[in-house]
Amino acid sequence: MSLSPTEFRSGMRQLAAAVNVITTRHDGARAGMTATAVMSLTAEPPQIAVAVNRSNASYAAITGSGVFAVNVLANDHAAIASRFAGADGVKGEARFSAGQWDVLETGAPILRDCAASFDCTLVQEVAFTSHVVLVGLVRAVRVAPGTTPLLFMDGAWASLVRANDGDFAAYEQLIGELTGALDAVLASQGSFTRKLHDFSAAFIRVNAPVVDVLRDFYTRETFASASRLDAINQRKREVEHKLQDLLIRGVGTGEFEARDPVAAADAILGLLNGIHRRPAATGAQAEDLARRLADLVVAMVAKRHPVPA
Template identity: 35%
Template sequence: MTFSREEFVGAMRRFPGAANIITTGTGDSRAGFTATACISLTADPPQVGVAVNRTVSSYPQLVENGYFCINTLASDQLELASRFSGPIKGAQRFLEGKWTELKTGAPVLEGAVVNLDCKVTNRLELSTHTLFVGEVVAARQAIDAKQLLYVDGDWASLLPATGRDVAGVMDGIHTVTSAVERASRLSDDPLANLEAFVKEWTKIYTTTEAVTQKYMSAKLYVSPIDLQALNAAGREFDDRLTALLAQGVEAGCLEAADPRLTAYAISGLVGWIHRWYRPDGRLSPEEIGQYLAVLVRKMVSCSDKTETSGSRTGVI
């Protein structure tokens, strides 16, 4: 049996990597992108490798300039990791962060765990990517900084959680678990109860934005005992939300072939708030809750699906 691309991608998602910003160029010609495919090659001479997809917007500058800097990100530089992998391109990406240079002239990020300033000595074309071999000509380290990692399609951190961190997250889980329990008893209409819960859940997430940003944007390491307790609390919440959905399915007003999988989908929808919500943003928590409640209704309401598609295909 042939080992498929999907199997390989799935396996590599489990392979943790340091989050880096690869930079090149000067002034208005600066370019950079977020990457995890960086490796140490040899110590004598000091060489590293960076695998770059040839469709990356910074690829032409990297080839032309012949130098680059690997800036390994610290756990508090998550927003830069997202900025350098998002829609903003070119020198505009450098409007955030503090940038200097070492020897080649490539942009060097202040506060990074390590900066490796390199001149390109070789390029190897490998299918869709090019492996840039760089000789390290200068380096700098931030001894106290903790690395930002990327694994399972999300950011993680080597930063250990404090007792206060764990307590804050646990309190948040208990709060939303209580909210779903209250919502299940609001009325005899499971759909209305689910919408009410989504709105309250959104309010909880936005009012505890500082906690959710810290824990969920870059997951903290916790002790095995704390991790076991957090996972148990999370499973209890999943069970309560699944039960609320199953109640609606049994009553005939919600459509979900797999209530637990649907609960996970709703959790992902609301839980993603931590990625983009800001207290000074253009939408209030109430408005966000209303929008999300409408999306959830469209996901699970039998009447909405009949009106919009006339069928039940594609329902989770």
């Protein structure tokens, strides 16, 4: 039996695709449209292909000018994607009021802060019923390495999450700083109460200015390899075990009251790790936050004396 258009579209909705704005300049006027049907053809020579509906006004402009650009949108370009898809009813030159635009070689508009732009001359057209595949010879490329692209899937904008080695390395460096801070606290003179307070304050001082590092890691950790996560988790457990030992010793001296020091250590780290939900803080603001949270941590396990009758 034949496949209905509805069945075909329901399957294609699950095909996640990069979102692009295809642009051109014809007779002094700019034109553009949003497209996901873009593909690489050959590297030698560099050629790219775009499927365009014949009824789209940009098709006539591209074939008339003989040039076009493929602008690969970044994840914060959803509004631009909607604009060039006609969602707000704006057409033609007016669409370019969204975004900042340059040109490279052909004169086709290039979106400044997109993930990549391919500036092309039209070299071939291949017709497929309602659509035409336009083949472009790439004359120039502009790339912004590391940019997260905008995706479209199941009727909604989406984005790509990568297991980024740079994010993991930055997070591992933070763990190293925390381990060093805890080692220095444990080696210092003073009560276990003072040591717990100093460690908690140091935790906040280290993390408060760079909460973006924490957020990036938490976003990407589920996409990391098992071996990379095992290495990171091993370093995190070192911090946990040292904090547990500090609490156990504090309970032993009578300074702390905790039936389960291991659970108490988890609760303390949970409280301190909540720093990633706050805005970044530096200077006096970070110091005040460090003091207040350190006071709260100590209050969680401090020995409570009976209130006189």
